[in-house]
Amino acid sequence: MKVKTRRVLFAFLLVLVLVAVAAAMMVIGRGHTVYFDNKTLEDYQGQTYKAFEKVVVTVKDEQVAKLAKRDRGMSIWIGQNFKMILEVTREKGGEPEIHEIDLKLPYSVDGIVINLPALLAELPEEAWFSEFVPAVTEEPAEEVPGEGDDFGLGLEGELGLEGELGLEDGLGDV
Secondary structure, eight states: OHHHHHHHHHHHHHHHHHHHHHHHHHHHOOEEEEEEEEOOEEEETTEEEOOOSEEEEEETTEEEEEEETTEEEEEEEESSEEEEEEEEEOSTTOOOEEEEEEEEOOTTOSEEEEEHHHHHTTOOHHHHEEEOOOOOOOOOOOOOTTTTOTTOTTOTTOSSOOSOOSSSSSSOOO
């Protein structure tokens, strides 16, 4: 009876530890890759939002991206409450503006693309937020050894000795 009680107690403690780890992971949150786009948003409700001359993105007191027009940067973030500081230069030679941004990241999306000109123009989330979808690259077809061999190696009947020698009787004037 004592061994059975101890076994049940250990099983119960193991389940309790697993539940505690799962609860801690839910509190900490999942990891996200956040991409920053400094790209012009064209024709959103009839308006165009121009890319900035330069944007410096700081996350957790570390500069993670320095973006010119049409550039993309990225940062890894764990949790749902994302904070960044943007140092934006709108025009060449202009004075930089500082913006502190707090965003709530969706739990279900890993790769998040943020269009900075749309975000700072205070457009709705549908304008500045999108999910990152990596481009699918087509893998080259696998080559079968000996197939398409131009040297006649490994192919039946094509040793390079068959056929005509270029003379009418095949031996010439011997």
